[in-house]
Each structure stands twice: as C-alpha cells, then as structure tokens.
Amino acid sequence: MSPRLLPWAACAALVLVFALRAAFPGKRAGVDAPGVAQEAAETGPQILLGPVEVVEYHDDGAVNHLNAGGAVYEYARRTMRGREVVLYLRTGSLRGATVRAPSASWDFERASVSLPGGCRVDHEGGWTGDLSPATLDLAGRTLLAPGAAAFSGPGFLVSGNRLVWNWGAGKITLDSPKSRIQPAATSRRRG
Secondary structure, X not given: OOOOOHHHHHHHHHXXXXXXXXXXXXXXXXXXXXXXXXOHHHHOOEEEEOOEEEEEEOOOOOEEEEEEOEEEEEOOOOXXXXXXXXXXXXXXXXXXXXXXXXXXXXXXXXXXXXXXXXXXXXXXXXXXXXXXXXXXXXXXXXXXXXXXXXXXXOOEEEEEEEEEEEOOOOEEEEEEEEEEEOOOOOOOOOO
C-alpha cells in the first residue's frame, strides 16, 4: 500500500468501526427526560425538552397555552409528550378554563391533545370537573371524556359518563347523568 493512501485507509477503517458499533446495540450511556418513557426505536427522532411552554394563537382571538414539566418532541410524528401538564384554554373574550393532567400528548397535525391519565378542569365561570382519560379537539373546541366524569359548581354536583364539552359554544352533554342540587344558603331576617 502506498504511504499516501494510509491516512485514507485509517479513516475508512474508523468509519467502518463506528458503523458496526451502531448496527449492534450494546450498553450505552444516555440521558432520559425525567418521568417520560423513551420510545425512540418506535417513534423515530426525538428532541428531549425540559420544562416547555407552547402558545397557539388563532385569528378569532382564541389562545391555547400548554405548560409541561418535562417533554419530548417526536419529530416524525409531529407530537409532543409531556408530564405535569397545564393547559389554558381561552376563547376570545369569553371565560376560559384550566386543564391539569399528569400527562398529555399534543398531536400538532390533528390539533388534538390526548390526556391518558384523566384531568381536572377549572372553569372561570365557577365550576370544576374531574374526568377520566379524555381528548381535547382544539380545532373543534371540544373535550371528550368517554369514561366517568363529574363536575360541580356552586350548589350542584353532576356525574355520569361520556362527557362532551364544547367550550366554543358553552355546551356540556353527559350520558346517564346523576345530579344533586344543594339549596342555596339564604339569610333569614328576624323580626
């Protein structure tokens, strides 16, 4: 072999070693995002994020705002998974709501947020809800919880199944609702 080709041969051998090492998985040191399962082999390239804030503005004045304690952006699927999630839903000048969930996955292509661990909704109108696993359709401004759901406000408690909340229209529907209405406390005048 010519002495002039020796550096090129060494470089080619080094590339071959790295290619073989990548082809055979072994023990590797890595850093995982805390609390977020790593599924890189199934989902493709990922960007590991720490605390993240995503704000989505719409022409009609609606704003969707998501905060997550730890997140992973899956590049190929255009989704973001996170834990300790807080979503702020605002519809123009109407009252908004805060949705809190232990985990969520935001699909940017479908404009939806999956809440597999359930969630708690606090509406600025004074009512709160505890929901089973749910899905937010951001484009349709609808939250769907096919399982158990309960919400309460001043003087009432309603529970049932298959909650559909359209926050754009201000309408809530619930299958098999059971309600309990508590009479308002009134002050009685004496004498």
